[in-house]
Amino acid sequence: MAEIKCVGILTSGGDAPGMNAAIRAVTRSAIYGGLRVKGIYRGYKGLITDEIQEFKTQNVSNIIQAGGTILKTARCKEFTTSEGRQLAYDNLKRHEIDALVVIGGDGSLTGARIFANEFNFPIIGLPGTIDNDLYGTDSTIGxxxxxxxxxxxxxxxxxxxxxxxxxxxxxxxxxxxxxxxxxxxxxxxxxxxxxxxxxxxxxxxxxxxxxxxxxxxxxxxxxxxxxxxxxxxxxxxxxxxxxxxxxxxxxxxxxxxxxGGSPTACDRILASRMGAAAIDALLEEQRNVMIGIRNDEIVYVPFSKAIKNDKPINRELLETLRRLSI
Amino acid sequence: MAEIKCVGILTSGGDAPGMNAAIRAVTRSAIYGGLRVKGIYRGYKGLITDEIQEFKTQNVSNIIQAGGTILKTARCKEFTTSEGRQLAYDNLKRHEIDALVVIGGDGSLTGARIFANEFNFPIIGLPGTIDNDLYGTDSTIGxxxxxxxxxxxxxxxxxxxxxxxxxxxxxxxxxxxxxxxxxxxxxxxxxxxxxxxxxxxxxxxxxxxxxxxxxxxxxxxxxxxxxxxxxxxxxxxxxxxxxxxxxxxxxxxxxxxxxGGSPTACDRILASRMGAAAIDALLEEQRNVMIGIRNDEIVYVPFSKAIKNDKPINRELLETLRRLSI
Amino acid sequence: MAEIKCVGILTSGGDAPGMNAAIRAVTRSAIYGGLRVKGIYRGYKGLITDEIQEFKTQNVSNIIQAGGTILKTARCKEFTTSEGRQLAYDNLKRHEIDALVVIGGDGSLTGARIFANEFNFPIIGLPGTIDNDLYGTDSTIGxxxxxxxxxxxxxxxxxxxxxxxxxxxxxxxxxxxxxxxxxxxxxxxxxxxxxxxxxxxxxxxxxxxxxxxxxxxxxxxxxxxxxxxxxxxxxxxxxxxxxxxxxxxxxxxxxxxxxGGSPTACDRILASRMGAAAIDALLEEQRNVMIGIRNDEIVYVPFSKAIKNDKPINRELLETLRRLSI
Amino acid sequence: MAEIKCVGILTSGGDAPGMNAAIRAVTRSAIYGGLRVKGIYRGYKGLITDEIQEFKTQNVSNIIQAGGTILKTARCKEFTTSEGRQLAYDNLKRHEIDALVVIGGDGSLTGARIFANEFNFPIIGLPGTIDNDLYGTDSTIGxxxxxxxxxxxxxxxxxxxxxxxxxxxxxxxxxxxxxxxxxxxxxxxxxxxxxxxxxxxxxxxxxxxxxxxxxxxxxxxxxxxxxxxxxxxxxxxxxxxxxxxxxxxxxxxxxxxxxGGSPTACDRILASRMGAAAIDALLEEQRNVMIGIRNDEIVYVPFSKAIKNDKPINRELLETLRRLSI
Structure with missing residues (x-):
């Protein structure tokens, strides 16, 4: 497997508080690990329209507390076509980006999975959605x-x-x-x-x-x-x-x-840990996995599992709610 | 005019943050001034259904920061009838309440005005509404x-x-x-x-x-x-x-x-000053006025003026908004 | 073991946000389970000075969002003497309290353990401290x-x-x-x-x-x-x-x-689940355990373990902090 | 008096929440009025060290809610010397800046006054300080x-x-x-x-x-x-x-x-109005005045008055506090 020297990062789908903390963590962990980082704007759309910019550690200063995402996010129909994905791949090559970190929900990781398989391209996903509906992690960013x-x-x-x-x-x-x-x-x-x-x-x-x-x-x-x-x-x-x-x-x-809103401590810490873990995963030659945290430990969840499995609710909570509402 | 020895207090209409700060201020200023205080629950309704309770300084401890109103509030159809108002008056007499402080908006002060005139009963109003639509005060409580x-x-x-x-x-x-x-x-x-x-x-x-x-x-x-x-x-x-x-x-x-929500500093200070001023007004033999603050000074606004006049918006603000949204 | 019909509840030591949510959960779960509940004021001190009051479901209405503790808390030297503890025990008997739920930190659970052993009295502890320094639970209330x-x-x-x-x-x-x-x-x-x-x-x-x-x-x-x-x-x-x-x-x-401050969602949910679990534990004839939540599941932690063991910090976090501060 | 075509803006002294809202308002009002705007970093220091940048309307997008000041602030000893001020003046001339808007407290306006007199340079001050200790305005930004x-x-x-x-x-x-x-x-x-x-x-x-x-x-x-x-x-x-x-x-x-912290509504509105008024003042050929708002109206306060006069506290508030703390 080719050595990774430059990581691209994007946020996709609905935005979620903590995405900026994740962007910061990915960027700084990558630079700390000797990699270059490029920020891709407006999700997969920016991959296709070539809105890509080199990121230094200063690019992510003072963003940990901000809601939304400095990389913006957008839906992108072109990325569902193979022509669109080819354009995206060409841009990645031209920018010498060897791997991607994708922060988003269900749909974003589905897109990542297809792209990763099609071009044999290393992608790590981070679960970024307020809905908490991704399997394999106790909580999602936001x-x-x-x-x-x-x-x-x-x-x-x-x-x-x-x-x-x-x-x-x-x-x-x-x-x-x-x-x-x-x-x-x-x-x-x-x-x-x-x-x-x-x-x-x-x-x-x-x-x-x-x-x-x-x-x-x-x-x-x-x-x-x-x-x-x-x-x-x-x-x-x-x-x-x-x-x-x-x-x-x-x-x-x-x-x-x-x-919206400034992320809570919990989301900032989660995003920081996951962002750092994404770089570790790439360096450990992990591909096509989502970073999760289960029982306070980092885990790697294959995209297929994260997307397809339903995450069950805790039935104890239903019972607790019933008892406390008397 | 008969001496005032006991003041009743009620909140009426839609609730507004800062009403509790006003209740606290009326209660403590009255007690400080040697008066007794009775809290009337659920607005004019509680006057009719006799939900009235003696208030000491402890009754209003630790409420300045709470949203809503500890006295509750309700709409009350009976109070729009003269039978209803007679019942209310009888209860006031029975509880030896000599004067009322009514905290509420437009409708509440209209009710206060009718009652005050009908029974020659001393009432002071405090402007409690988030809409800021009462004439004669720069801002309303909430x-x-x-x-x-x-x-x-x-x-x-x-x-x-x-x-x-x-x-x-x-x-x-x-x-x-x-x-x-x-x-x-x-x-x-x-x-x-x-x-x-x-x-x-x-x-x-x-x-x-x-x-x-x-x-x-x-x-x-x-x-x-x-x-x-x-x-x-x-x-x-x-x-x-x-x-x-x-x-x-x-x-x-x-x-x-x-x-809802905990009141801001501005609303708590406004409510505190107005509550204290309500007791001053009663002791100065003011009746049927709403307490206002204009240009940082306490003013007395006759109910008729507070209710009937439209409060104009500041046209400068429209222009400022236009300029800043370019 | 005698059947439990009435549960006493107290908060002790330094207060922590979420204690009120725990008091609410214990009270309502107990009543839901057919038990009576008595609130004990000012921690162990109130046990000795007999500040004890019957609690109904309404006593804990609208407190889930409040910081501090409605039961107050205090340090209590008398409880460290056997005379003091005897007085406490006598009061419990007189109030027909068969079991205690104690919400507090290290020192409070140490007191609970001594008392429970001395009088063979059923006590369940809830970890209430902002320091998160109790072993056996991922997080403490506050x-x-x-x-x-x-x-x-x-x-x-x-x-x-x-x-x-x-x-x-x-x-x-x-x-x-x-x-x-x-x-x-x-x-x-x-x-x-x-x-x-x-x-x-x-x-x-x-x-x-x-x-x-x-x-x-x-x-x-x-x-x-x-x-x-x-x-x-x-x-x-x-x-x-x-x-x-x-x-x-x-x-x-x-x-x-x-x-201080209104508790976060996380603390309110933690406190609610732990409060409900405390009653379950009593009904399951558990004694002298602290309720913990580990890996999102309720666990029972013997007092001796909760108090004496040091809770280790996660070294991964030290490394994450180092990498992200470049 | 020479026509003003380009306005410089700086923040000085201790930072205060709402300074960014003021920067935004000055910038957009100036552009709306056909002027160019230049942002000067680190207060008077940046004038001397030439940290000056052209501002467009986008430079101040999405900053109204941010605490601190995007222009930074610093103390500057050189500006207290005539050599320092000469350097500052030379830089202003080179950047074709015809007038300054200075946002700051007591000390900052004192510096502005000296500089304005020395070089006959048009300066408008905005009161930016959390202490509210500037005479001539009911409230200061922050x-x-x-x-x-x-x-x-x-x-x-x-x-x-x-x-x-x-x-x-x-x-x-x-x-x-x-x-x-x-x-x-x-x-x-x-x-x-x-x-x-x-x-x-x-x-x-x-x-x-x-x-x-x-x-x-x-x-x-x-x-x-x-x-x-x-x-x-x-x-x-x-x-x-x-x-x-x-x-x-x-x-x-x-x-x-x-x-610190995100400014309140009150401070953002105050800063927005004052920022817009600063440009009006310049266009009306006002010089060496601080913008104030008294009784909800924009006023121009000569620097000398704003700085030298003590702003009295409202004695009514002392009395209110006394009465409410019983």
Whole structure:
């Protein structure tokens, strides 16, 4: 295998807090290890349109605390075509980039896997998504920050939620995964969470109304994962109106603000460790793996596993939420 | 005029951060001045249903930093009837309450004014509303906190707003007043604000699209006051879709979280000064006035003026926003 | 073993954010499980002075987000005497309390262990300390919040740290443990951490000055664990003055504010899970164990192990910090 | 008077949150008005060492929310000499800079005044200092943010301040001015503030101990302005130890973190308005004035007045604090 002398780095897909901390860690670990680093802007798009710039240690100064990503991110249709990927490969060659570190979610790692196989190109992935839906790592970069953002929003809403028999549905992100909704509910002392993972098992709304919500409580806050499976907050509010007309329902959709903000300590440390580990992995001739942290230890997860496997939620948490909302 | 020996205090209407700081200040200033204090729960409703409790200085310990209101708040239809108000008056008499301090917005002070006139009962109002739409005071209790909350949310959304030619409409509170939208836009570096005050003068959306939004900028954030006059963020997004189909629009509605949160220094100091001034006003035999602060000085504003007059926005701010969004 | 019908709960030692979330979880899980709950104020002191109150689910409403502890905490000399402990035991009997949940650090669990053995009394401990220095659990209640508080303070200090060749020593808590200093340094992008764990191995200050601090950097921030072993920030600054007179040193001691604040999502979830697990443990006839969470699973740690064993720091983190500070 | 075509901008002295918002506003308002803008790094030092760069509107994108100053700041001894100022003038001429906007405190405006007079050079000052000690403006850029930072720190310390008869002295900035201490005390619900303005009138510590501090309160928090006149927190603690040995005193010195952090809405709006007004002032042929905002209106304050006059504290606030701390 050819020696690696220059590493390219890009962020792709939805941005997540901590991506900058990861960019910093990859850049500095690479330079520390004697490698050159090039930053690629706007994800795979910048690979194709050649938005590539040499990075020194100063390029990543004072960014660890910033939300978003200094490398920008974009969706890129051309990269799904073999012509697009050929252009990307040619640019990599021209810039003498020998390996890539890709920070992103499910879709980004899928693209990385295809490209890596097609051109036999070394790629290391870092799990960057607020949804925490990548298999093989206990947490993804951005998840802890999003969880805290949600909690702080619910704390504020609770300040004003005092009237009788009122249901608040607060919609949070998590298209296919209820991590944010379930953990957000426990963290904010909400009464329930409605999540996609158990949507086929049980009618969570019926259960909530019939068993859970007829307490001495003045108000109830329910976190709902945004998902076609759950119906989302709006869908549930509509159901309450027709099926349980006695309840006064309010809806709040947290939306885009969940993606932003300065990363928490947890996300910055996670991103820093993973970024350093990405360079270690390359130097150890690892390829096509995502860096994960499990039980506080760095692990290498083959792309195929990280992408295809569903990450299960912890059922203990469902039970804890139920007990604490009495 | 009969001597005042016992003051009742209530919060009414939508809650606002800083109401607790005001409750604390009224309570302690009254006790400091030798008066007794009674807390009335759930606004005018608690007057009628007799949810009234003696307050000592300890009752208001450690609440200055809490959002919401420890006295709760509620809408109350009975208080709009003379039967309801008679019940309220009877309860006040029974509890030997000689005067009231009412913390709330427009509607709450309107109720106060009617009651005060009907029973010749001394009432002092404190402006408690995030909308800042009460005439006679530079700021209302809760406004500065809501403004900061909005700004922090927009800061987060901006972290993720990087794609090309994308318009973000972020809807903020302010049914009849654009203070939060306009000042929020300046504070968050947004490109524009769409506010009710100038809705009849100019088509703000047309102006925004035609003049303002075709810059080298990657994304534009526009704050929209929730108002039937502006159309709200959803209404505007609909208009863009049909009238300016070239733009990719995203909508975020901040909603209830704007009312909550720990109050800012500004709101706590405002509430503390106003609460102390309310007791001074009663002892100076002022009645039926709202406490305001103008140019850093306490002023007494007759209820009639505070309620009926429109508070004008500062046109200089519109111009500043325009200049800074280039 | 006698059936447990009533559980007492207390917080002891230095307070930590998340203690209230733990009190809430213990109370509600106990009531959910059919037990009665009594809150004991001011730690072991309240056991002796009989400050004990029945807790219902409402007693712990709306406290999950509050820093400090609603049960207060205190040091208690009497509890170190057998007379004091006898009084405590008598009060427990009189209140029909059959078991205790004690939330606190090292010293508190040591007291719990002695008492439990002396009177054959069932006690479950929860690790409540910002220092994270209890063996057998990946994290303690309060640690994540303190870490984020430290990080936010350093973020602010960094805003102003721009002059040349200036060293900032920022002292953080952690008498015998460098978790806060080391992780805080990584999270805040500081240049180094000086911690007690390796103080005997190497002269960390000499290493810092000689190898690490002569970069193109304008300023360097070093986190120092408050400890007789490290010398603390003041001690180090003194050493720099005499041994390395070329440097301009500033000192900042974060102090008490590290203990306070609304707990993070991580701490609230940790506390909620541990609180629920404490009741499970009692019902499973566990005694004299501390609840821990290791690798995301609840574990029972005998008091003797939790107290006596040193919890090692992760050496990988030292290396990561070194690489990222270039 | 020669037409102004190009404006230089610099920040000087201690940095303050909101300086970046001011830089952005000056830059964009100037460009909007058809002027060129040059950023000068490291204050007066960069004028002399020629660290000057053309600024476009993009140079100030996305900085409104950042603490510190992108232009850096430094103390500069050379500028106190006429040789240094001649060098500065020569550089200005060479860069075709016709006017300066200087953002800073007392010392910075003093330097501006001397330079402006010496070379008949147009300078506009913006009040940038957290201390709020400039005459002629209700608030200075950075003051509101520092006040909120202090308040949040005291909120955290209060969470843990529960023991009996304990005095906390928390030292805040404000060498010659008690604005931060006095307003911080009201905002955080502290029991007292010790400030330089009244140090010669009364022994504030004696008054505090003898009259104020013997309540039913468990703990007392006192904010102390860092000042040779007050003695600072350490000095006061020493006095308590010798003069009032019955009290258990704790000291916390907030230090440098008070200067940093993302600016509040209030500071960003203030800085934006003042920055825009600075360009207006230049175009209106104003010279050697500081921009102030009084009673919500832009005013021009001659340097001589801004610097030399003491800004009085509002005595009403002292009385309010006294009444609310019972």
């Amino acid at each position: 998840y802890d920050t999003a969880l805290n953002t949600i909690m702080e929003c619910v704390d504020k809403i609770r300040d004003t939620a005092t009237s009788h028999e009122r249901l608040f549905f607060i919609e949070v992100m998590g298209r296919d995964a209820g991590f944010l909704a379930l953990n957000g509910a426990i963290a904010s002392g909400a009464e329930a969470a409605i999540i996609p993972e158990i949507s086929t098992e049980v009618d969570q709304l019926a259960e909530l109304i019939e068993n859970g919500f007829r307490k001495s409580k003045n108000s109830s806050i329910v976190l709902v994962a945004e998902s076609p499976v759950t119906g989302g907050a709006m869908g549930l509010a509509q159901r309450v109106k027709t099926e349980y007309p006695g309840y006064d329902v309010r809806v709040s959709i947290l939306g885009h603000l969940q993606r | 406004y500065d906190t809501a403004l900061n909350t909005i700004m922090e949310c927009v800061d987060k959304i901006r972290d993720t707003a990087t794609s090309h030619e994308r318009l973000f409409f972020i809807e903020v509170m302010g049914r009849d007043a654009g203070f939060l939208a306009l000042n929020g836009a300046i504070a968050s570096g947004a490109e524009a604000a769409i506010i009710p005050e100038i809705s009849t003068e100019v088509d703000q959306l047309a102006e925004l699209i035609e003049n303002g939004f075709r810059k080298s900028k990657n994304s534009s954030i526009v704050l929209v006051a929730e108002s039937p006059v502006t159309g709200g963020a959803m209404g505007l997004a609909q208009r863009v879709k049909t009238e300016y189909p070239g733009y990719d629009v995203r909508v975020s509605i901040l909603g209830h979280l704007q009312r | 640690y994540d919040t303190a870490l984020n508080t430290i990080m936010e303070c350093v973020d602010k200090i960094r805003d102003t740290a721009t002059s040349h060749e200036r060293l900032f020593f920022i002292e953080v808590m952690g008498r015998d443990a460098g978790f806060l200093a080391l992780n805080g340094a990584i999270a805040s992008g500081a240049e180094a951490a000086i911690i007690p764990e390796i103080s005997t191995e190497v002269d960390q200050l000499a290493e810092l000055i000689e190898n690490g601090f002569r970069k193109s950097k304008n300023s360097s921030i070093v986190l120092v664990a408050e400890s007789p072993v490290t010398g603390g920030a003041m001690g180090l600054a003194q050493r720099v003055k005499t041994e390395y007179p070329g440097y301009d040193v500033r000192v900042s001691i974060l102090g008490h504010l590290q203990r | 003051y509101d943010t520092a006040l909120n930072t202090i308040m949040e720190c005291v909120d955290k310390i209060r969470d843990t301040a529960t023991s009996h008869e304990r005095l906390f002295f928390i030292e805040v900035m404000g060498r010659d001015a008690g604005f931060l201490a006095l307003n911080g005390a009201i905002a955080s619900g502290a029991e007292a503030a010790i400030i330089p303005e009244i140090s010669t009138e009364v022994d504030q510590l004696a008054e505090l101990i003898e009259n104020g501090f013997r309540k039913s309160k468990n703990s007392s928090i006192v904010l102390v302005a860092e000042s040779p006149v007050t003695g600072g927190a350490m000095g006061l603690a020493q006095r308590v130890k010798t003069e009032y040995p019955g009290y258990d005193v704790r000291v916390s010195i907030l230090g440098h973190l008070q200067r």
